[in-house]
Amino acid sequence: MALCGLWARADTVVLRNGQQLHGRVTIEGDKARIELDVGGTVVISRGEIASTVVDGPAVAATGDAIAVTPELLARLKAREETHKLIEALLDEKEPARLKAEADLAQKGREALPILRAAFASAAPVQRRHLLRILAAIGDTPSVPKIIELLRSPNDKELHAEAVKALAAIAGHDAAPLLAELLMNSKDDEVRLECLKALATLGSPFGAPFVADALRHEPLRQTALAAVARWDDPVLLPFILPLLDDTARESRERVASWLVRLINPAHALALTRLLEFYEEDKETARVLASGVNRLHKDFPVVGDIELLAAPQAAIRDRALDSLRKSQKDKKKRGNTGRDWRDLRDDAVQPRFALTAVGAVARTFLDTVASEVETSLRSPGATPPVRVSATGKPIALAPAPDARPRDGRPLLARLDREQAADPQNVRLIGLTGAELSMPGLEPALAPTRPGGAILLSLARLGEARDSVASRARRLALHALARSLGLPPCSDPTCPSSAIYTTGDLDAKSSRYCVPCKDAFTALWAAEHDIASFYYPAGATKFAAIANRTKTRDACIAAAYAFERALQPLAAIEQWKAVQAIGGEPAYVALITKRIEMLDRAERWLARKKLTASAAPPPKGRP
Numbered sequence: 001m002a003l004c005g006l007w008a009r010a011d012t013v014v015l016r017n018g019q020q021l022h023g024r025v026t027i028e029g030d031k032a033r034i035e036l037d038v039g040g041t042v043v044i045s046r047g048e049i050a051s052t053v054v055d056g057p058a059v060a061a062t063g064d065a066i067a068v069t070p071e072l073l074a075r076l077k078a079r080e081e082t083h084k085l086i087e088a089l090l091d092e093k094e095p096a097r098l099k100a101e102a103d104l105a106q107k108g109r110e111a112l113p114i115l116r117a118a119f120a121s122a123a124p125v126q127r128r129h130l131l132r133i134l135a136a137i138g139d140t141p142s143v144p145k146i147i148e149l150l151r152s153p154n155d156k157e158l159h160a161e162a163v164k165a166l167a168a169i170a171g172h173d174a175a176p177l178l179a180e181l182l183m184n185s186k187d188d189e190v191r192l193e194c195l196k197a198l199a200t201l202g203s204p205f206g207a208p209f210v211a212d213a214l215r216h217e218p219l220r221q222t223a224l225a226a227v228a229r230w231d232d233p234v235l236l237p238f239i240l241p242l243l244d245d246t247a248r249e250s251r252e253r254v255a256s257w258l259v260r261l262i263n264p265a266h267a268l269a270l271t272r273l274l275e276f277y278e279e280d281k282e283t284a285r286v287l288a289s290g291v292n293r294l295h296k297d298f299p300v301v302g303d304i305e306l307l308a309a310p311q312a313a314i315r316d317r318a319l320d321s322l323r324k325s326q327k328d329k330k331k332r333g334n335t336g337r338d339w340r341d342l343r344d345d346a347v348q349p350r351f352a353l354t355a356v357g358a359v360a361r362t363f364l365d366t367v368a369s370e371v372e373t374s375l376r377s378p379g380a381t382p383p384v385r386v387s388a389t390g391k392p393i394a395l396a397p398a399p400d401a402r403p404r405d406g407r408p409l410l411a412r413l414d415r416e417q418a419a420d421p422q423n424v425r426l427i428g429l430t431g432a433e434l435s436m437p438g439l440e441p442a443l444a445p446t447r448p449g450g451a452i453l454l455s456l457a458r459l460g461e462a463r464d465s466v467a468s469r470a471r472r473l474a475l476h477a478l479a480r481s482l483g484l485p486p487c488s489d490p491t492c493p494s495s496a497i498y499t500t501g502d503l504d505a506k507s508s509r510y511c512v513p514c515k516d517a518f519t520a521l522w523a524a525e526h527d528i529a530s531f532y533y534p535a536g537a538t539k540f541a542a543i544a545n546r547t548k549t550r551d552a553c554i555a556a557a558y559a560f561e562r563a564l565q566p567l568a569a570i571e572q573w574k575a576v577q578a579i580g581g582e583p584a585y586v587a588l589i590t591k592r593i594e595m596l597d598r599a600e601r602w603l604a605r606k607k608l609t610a611s612a613a614p615p616p617k618g619r620p
């Protein structure tokens with residue numbers, strides 16, 4: 001009998017009718033009990049056993065063959081196929097190996113127990129393919145093994161592949177380790193993969209380390225491409241000091257990055273920089289294109305912020321364009337304050353709902369209006385807005401009946417959310433069943449700060465009950481995305497949800513403590529979406545100061561970084577360090593603080609630190 005070395009660990013039993021069973025065998029009196037590797041137990045008369053391999057019980061013939069159910073046979077067959085494919089990963093020819101890799105990935109979760117066991121003991125060439133397969137399936141329980149591999153000097157040739165697998169499975173949770181390896185690994189290929197992964201994630205945690213990679217020759221080209229595509233102003237404090245690069249060509253390039261990253265919150269800083277670089281014609285030309293961008297991409301709000309520019313020409317042009325866009329004939333002055341009501345009308349911070357695949361617009365509208373009702377409370381300002389205004393996202397037909405991988409869909413929603421600063425959070429609704437690493441079915445995948453994807457597939461048939469459950473599910477996911485701590489009140493939608501039935505036990509509103517926490521977060525997010533960055537960041541800091549949680553401090557730190565206030569960001573990162581963590585994590589934050597300190601000194605030299613933007617007036 002041909003037995004693959006990988007799976008001979010358990011006993012193999014051959015029955016009198018020729019069938020093979022794999023599992024641990026124990027003899028109890030006249031019966032043999034076989035705990036099958038594929039799950040389940042069969043008890044047979046020990047006389048049915050024709051032969052055994054590996055420490056099996058003694059053979060004692062008694063008579064007729066027994067039947068094994070077709071379902072069990074199918075599982076045994078699938079198991080053998082999986083083993084054959086794992087053996088094929090050793091094939092000398094790469095196409096054969098790649099074919100086996102694709103087939104194993106296609107098998108999905110059912111193959112995981114065997115894949116994990118193989119990963120623990122396979123040959124390096126097999127492990128390279130197994131890493132890709134585990135990544136494609138999204139096997140969270142393999143993450144500790146992958147990290148172990150990354151820490152092991154004996155497996156160097158697999159490290160770059162392991163980085164890719166880790167990022168694919170753990171996503172943003174892997175950012176600290178990716179940043180650590182990007183900074184400290186001796187292997188350029190590993191550093192390159194870490195850099196690519198952080199860039200693909202658009203990880204705010206990774207931003208300073210991606211900027212730092214610009215200084216290292218083997219990483220430089222990839223870092224340049226990553227920074228040029230980056231769309232989160234969290235990167236600003238880490239690239240601004242590069243404007244003083246001695247090479248003119250580099251200065252222009254840095255200026256072009258700035259111009260891409262800024263929004264009306266940075267209008268004043270941009271115009272002061274323009275004044276500073278007046279003599280440097282080419283750099284000034286690029287920075288001036290940023291002023292044009294504010295006019296064009298942020299009409300009204302961009303113009304109003306430019307009214308504070310030190311240059312009269314920029315102020316006049318902003319005022320001209322404001323007067324043109326003003327429909328009423330109100331008499332106004334020439335400061336931002338005189339135009340404040342117009343500014344407040346021009347920004348519409350909201351939670352936006354959108355269809356992912358076919359979801360009826362009327363259904364989206366219903367859920368939007370119900371979620372808004374749930375989140376609004378009388379007298380609270382600013383009022384919460386929820387609207388079905390997101391851009392619909394097409395969904396390719398499913399290849400099979402299994403749940404769809406939620407990762408690429410969520411990444412797509414994250415990008416759409418980042419592209420529209422008015423979308424405080426983007427909430428995608430889909431009729432598809434979803435899976436996420438470690439979670440199947442996944443009802444409402446999200447992460448702190450990220451977009452949300454709600455699956456309607458398990459919410460029932462009747463439209464009203466689906467809408468009612470979707471409403472509670474949206475409240476649950478919003479709590480996680482905004483960073484509310486999980487609630488212990490089982491009727492609160494912020495508390496744990498395991499099944500659709502749990503949703504029916506939830507209220508359609510947050511409990512009082514969660515509602516208060518939500519209101520404070522909405523006020524902070526509303527300021528950020530209105531481009532009042534310093535005010536929003538201060539609100540996040542007040543929340544962090546109350547809750548003292550790591551996530552809240554980090555959210556405040558990012559907000560201050562986006563607001564170009566490195567000193568206040570440093571204070572939050574120090575609070576994160578005080579909460580503690582692994583030495584490598586604490587060291588990364590020390591590095592970030594050093595870079596923020598450099599940014600602070602640079603901003604001070606350029607006189608950009610003094611109240612970069614006035615706090616909003618007449619609003620809470």
Ligand SMILES: [Zn+2]
Binds near residue numbers: 487494495511
């Ligand atoms: Zn609660």
